[in-house]
């Protein structure tokens with residue numbers, strides 16, 4: 315919404331949320347999420363044509379276009395628990411829109427949602443319309459965290475799905491015109507509603523599949539002496555494969571990949587396609603295996619026991635340049651090491667200590683073996699091993715000679731992101747291991 319406000323000064327954008335603390339944070343100098351470049355954009359447009367408010371009913375009444383951007387977490391209860399999306403927030407927003415609308419509206423699904431959610435929204439709106447007309451569009455977001463501003467400024471594509479009826483086509487055109495303020499027309503793709511919803515799930519499934527594929531090969535590389543980065547480089551030069559998203563790692567995290575694949579698999583099963591479901595689920599299974607394989611490698615290298623050993627975990631966010639920890643591989647690694655009775659010391663440049671505790675052991679629970687350090691040096695001092703779990707740039711320029719001197723010996727290092735120069739670390743005396751090498 316900040317980007318629309320920036321690029322389309324003629325459009326008034328109001329972000330409404332029931333959560334007053336969150337809205338207050340968006341109105342303050344300290345935004346509630348860390349995203350490089352976002353502060354600058356918000357500072358430029360806030361108060362001009364970008365507004366944050368808790369007045370939900372008023373926001374609905376005043377709007378011509380309503381973007382629905384609520385959470386769609388994986389269900390934790392009942393039918394489809396652990397796999398299906400929980401659509402309660404979508405439903406409640408649809409009901410609020412129907413209640414407060416005072417004229418025709420275009421409703422845009424921005425949340426990642428399973429295919430055919432638009433139908434739910436349409437159904438609720440139609441049953442409560444009081445004579446108003448509503449058009450439902452799907453406009454999934456493809457930005458990645460950490461690079462959101464660049465992704466939004468120059469997107470590979472914008473996808474807009476709508477009904478292929480005169481009313482639907484007109485609504486699609488209205489939204490196309492919003493993006494056309496800065497996105498070249500040929501990058502704006504229009505489709506039917508279901509194709510758009512499906513394309514979002516499938517895009518994430520394909521991206522995640524590439525990571526699981528290269529991660530599966532990383533295990534084979536470790537067994538055979540091939541180097542997975544060299545293999546990735548060699549196959550990526552084939553223009554049919556391409557070089558991106560082939561970085562072997564401790565595993566993918568983030569709020570989208572796992573959730574979307576599980577949704578996709580759930581849909582497949584619902585529609586009687588268990589083989590297709592199993593195919594995509596294997597991407598998530600491989601990712602889980604990779605995370606645990608990383609922890610197992612640490613334990614086996616440290617003479618099969620890490621009990622009471624100090625392990626420094628560098629990085630906790632699911633990737634660099636974000637403070638987002640959702641589904642971060644660091645969670646699994648920390649839990650595995652704690653289960654082996656290691657003393658785990660985490661350092662992350664952006665994630666607060668209380669969040670690290672909450673993610674690993676749960677809210678309000680105690681785990682004295684888990685501590686948080688305020689620098690990589692503090693985390694590594696006295697440690698038996700270092701595990702790099704997030705690819706933060708600052709880890710590349712650490713003074714590893716100093717770190718090595720302050721560790722227990724032999725000093726082990728496990729680079730879960732393949733960002734460090736392992737041969738150099740070995741000359742400094744580290745027993746250094748990477749993923750797939």
Ligand code: UDX
Nearest residue numbers: 455456457458459559560561563566567568570632633
């Ligand atoms: C992803 C999609 O890229 C984006 O289009 C969609 O809108 C939301 O989901 P995001 O989760 O923010 O974005 O980050 P992304 O850069 O895709 O990384 C996801 C995870 O995969 C991270 O944990 C990252 O470290 C990991 N990854 C990525 C790898 O392990 N190897 C790679 O080659 C690329």
